[in-house]
Amino acid sequence: DVKVTQSSRYLVKRTGEKVFLECVQDMDHENMFWYRQDPGLGLRLIYFSYDVKMKEKGDIPEGYSVSREKKERFSLILESASTNQTSMYLCASSLTGGGSYNEQFFGPGTRLTVL
């Protein structure tokens, strides 16, 4: 079974703090993703990575950065948290190849509140 874990289920931070959200997958997947989920907006892609040290911007990268130093770990960083970054953050991973478009496996999510 693919397992994607996220460091925290709930997190409360103050405006201006630097926030790290960690994600680890145990199935040797090449691709990893960070989404945020907001009511009425569905899931929106923040950043993704298709290899170690590689990263690509998604649809809403502003205010975020990422780090992928090891294949199994993908970190999302809020350099200076703001109240509009209060959201549910979901990490996912997927395998590349096989001539198909592979499904993504998701972690349980981190509900971040910025006060």
Place this chain on the structure above:
Amino acid sequence: AQKVTQAQTEISVVEKEDVTLDCVYETRDTTYYLFWYKQPPSGELVFLIRRNSFDEQNEISGRYSWNFQKSTSSFNFTITASQVVDSAVYFCALSDLSGANNLFFGTGTRLTVIP
């Protein structure tokens, strides 16, 4: 650009009723993949099905069935004899061939099954 529309924001049904969740998509890609995910109250998205654009056969898995029609750009999901455990938010997603198995998600449909 990819677009996925789930026009039904919320649906309530009484247990044992059948329910259909609609998904309409837009894409210029000739090859694409469609997905359905379930997000129960625990928060973790669970993969349900993947369908590629060349396979228009309907699929049935237990009480779940999917109807893919390229002519109307729809990929609808039907739950037969609904149960309380089906209560969740359901997301339809479309492959975004910009890379790394990216997915573009609809805004989701919240299904409540009333006992």
